[in-house]
Amino acid sequence: MGSIDLLGTQARQLGVPSKMADGTEYLSLSMFIAEEISSRENAPLREVELAALAAGVIPEHYVRNFNSIDIQGQINLLSSKLALVGLGGLGGLLIEAFARMGVGHIEAADGDSFEESNLNRQLLSSSQRVRLSKARSASLRVVTINPAIDCAAHAEFVTEDSLRAMCHGASVLVDALGGLDNRQLLQDVATEFNIPLVTAGMAGFSGYVATVLPGQPGPASFFGSGSAAEDSLGTPVPAVYTAASLQAAEVMRILAGQAPALDNRMLLFDLNDMSFEKIQIA
Template sequence: MTEGFDYDAAFSRNLGWTTADEQQTLRRSRVAIAGLGGVGGVHLLTLARLGIGAFSIADFDRFDVVNFNRQAGALVSSLGQPKVEVLQRMALDINPGLALRAFPEGVGDDNIDAFLDGVDVYVDGLDFFAFAARRAVFAACHRRGIPAVTAAPLGMGAAVLVFMPGGMSFEEYFRLDGCDEEEMAIRFLLGLSPAMLQRAYLADPSRVNLAERRGPSTIAACQICAGFTATEVLKILLRRGRLVVAPRGYQFDAYRNRLATTWRPGGNRNLLQRIGLWVARRQLARMKKATEAAR
């Protein structure tokens, strides 16, 4: 423990929105975060400032210049360094008393049990295209009865889904079995944001290429994701406040000043979703043709 640091004093300004007893509940709680990039890193730092006392964090990647526009730990001083080490130092600089378990090899079948051991809530921070790891972690959370929260940074806003024990699972909602990676990407994107509020102001569609695993992102969206996620985690851990649980979700877009709540019984099997997926596939095909013609 660093001399002069006092947990109660450090997080006393949370009180009022939490009670003293609730703050101690947060202190005793463990949150797991897989992926410490655009959203994962800011999730960790936001939840650390909320007063969460223990984390399990996983990421195998290192910081690069292309991370600078959005990732919390991306600095000139951290170039080339492992993300998990950089974010661990930053979190401990907020609360030296944190109980941190780091998984620098990322998360997979060989360590998923250790990663989720003693975890109260899982927060998804994996790269958009990390489908194998994401499916494995959400499936393990569903088996173990661990609440799981995912918030996608889309445009200049966030789309949020919460999966609770006994409720609809990630697989039941997104229905990714038997899909190639491009189809998974389409189903994941539309499942996250059935309202697709961000689509109206995409300035350069050529920057979206699902086949090449690339798309635009903003720090505004990552920061909004962190605020929503921290609030959902707080409600789950303190067992108060209304939860919007899958197949219900919501999307807030700051650019358009709009909030959309969605309900998709059956997830991507829902008729509205199937129509949306058909439209999305056609739009993607047109974008591909336009990009190829411009080359």
Template structure:
């Protein structure tokens, strides 16, 4: 039997929204990959093309659908930063089945990362964050490839790192690097999903090529301070998870051409006051 025939033979019916959908259990997906399929990603793609949903995506099915899941598996997203925001972004995009992630971060885990960085553990202090992102993704979804770069983003390397991507996600923690990222994404014609956190507050905005983007938020631009109020307020555990979740939603919306991105709008989240506001940045 060819791969599709084997997938059909090992699929089963699952309840969904009062009806049913044919799914491929994770155990069968892994077995097919071990038995000679080109890769776990090819197993998932072959299943989707045959109208069979990899069971791991059943809870996304109503929102994403078969065609949308195939789109995600073929997509590439660059995540710049693998710390507080970036770790959660890698986690969620991997679980959603975005097929290729480019992760760039030159930092290594320190004790003070343990309070909020998903990828930091007591056992990997001193390890490169980008490599930890790659390892975590491999544990979650073998169909997702993580290209990890233990490097700091610079004006010299940014375009090379970002070029394969369809969407870029800003998980950085300093303004100079954010402006380098915005410039590079704009030159490559790529949308950039910005996120920033400080204390109980966070913000999210999606910047398309040609938009003023960060210049609207930081009038001092690249000549401004390296870091802002987060130096004093720190970042409690839940804040990066809150903002990263919104960044992932924006990324998925862009890839699937769904909904309205936060373009020229800033989502401002204040967990302390229990408020969420969308601020219009341009008339």
């Protein structure tokens, strides 16, 4: 296996001078060259990308992340692990976003399979994938988007023990559950592992997103369990995509090394009148 210095040197030698959309010059590493280095040096593709970034070479896959984040932020993303619970409406969108932004290790779980009623909003579903495991669909999707990512998608509903195993070494826990059940468990385990929880929910055209810091109250502290408003109001695709996008933005900030925008706050949105409001929850 090649050393980081050797991989970085090869990336610099094979990098191509390029310009970003704003005219900023940089050395670009195409995925084809990265895969060639990976194969030649018997090194994981993610290690090649990390070495390239450390040497100041930007894998072309991530160039449009700049300059919203810098090289260190992209290194942080590729070096990070997150835990994601749920691979349906929110989770399918989120795991795609995490793979595209370059989160290095994704640990995900969902014991459900696709139904026809999921087709209105769940990105990983299709008419050909009805009855397919959501975890299997997620794994297939991630590897086609970003083969440098380590993704373990488990076809099981989380328990206390399995959730703790998923959170071991993670920097953030992401709640993509539907309904209200088990959300308090996620909040408690995130506190146990001293990591933030990024959570969301929606019903009809409205919803919320919150970042719960360890030991602080979150939406689950107030909403409890049982039936949820989405059971009567439905989950149309605009609200699901809005909530997932807001969650992805928070996770990207956290993993890249920036402060969360919703630290112990909840962002409420209503697409009926396009209103957004932040409230303090801790």
